[in-house]
Amino acid sequence: MFGSNKKQAEAQAAQLKQYQDMVKTLGEQLDAAKKGEASMQARVKQLESDIATLKREDLNEDQKAAQMLKSAQAESQKHASEAAAARNEVTQLKARIAQLENDLKTAEASAGDGDGAPDRPAIKYTVVSGDNLRAIAQRFYGNEMEYMRIFHANRDQLDNPDLIHPGQVLNVP
DSSP states (O other): OHHHHHHHHHHHHHHHHHHHHHHHHHHHHHHHHHHHHHHHHHHHHHHHHHHHHHHHHHHHHHHHHHHHHHHHHHHHHHHHHHHHHHHHHHHHHHHHHHHHHHHHHHHHHHHSSSSSSOOOOOEEEEOOTTOOHHHHHHHHHSOGGGHHHHHHHTTTTOSOTTOOOTTOEEEEO
16 A cells, blocks of 8 residues: 555655646736736837827818918918909000000190191291201290201102201291
8 A cells, every 4th residue: 555655645646746737827927918918018008009090180170271271271362352453454564555645645645746836827037048948946945956857847859857958948836
């Protein structure tokens, strides 16, 4: 019996050793699992934080987009106002140009030949020796610089304001 008790004790000791090894292995596996769980929990927290950040950024992006849209609408409205003001100014300028053209026609009609002096019957003057257009302008207008008026009134017979001949009959407007 004693020998069988020893074998039985050895078998129980071996079995105890196996159980202890299994407990140790299971303990190690449990520790590893706990570390993995902690790591996974940290990763879950990080992902939750990332999701929250993305949601805020999406909200910020939506707010930025809305702000940009409002800004673009305001700028568009400003340009539309400026364009309307420019069209109005162009219309006013066209009206002013038309008025000025009308005033010019009226002034030209009242001025006669467009020289700024009112129409009067042209005087016939016969050129004598020593005459020139400046002297004739001084005699009739009191200003020798008006000689071009006489020249233009006589373009049909004069090619050069410095070349007139005795005997020519000139119109002096």
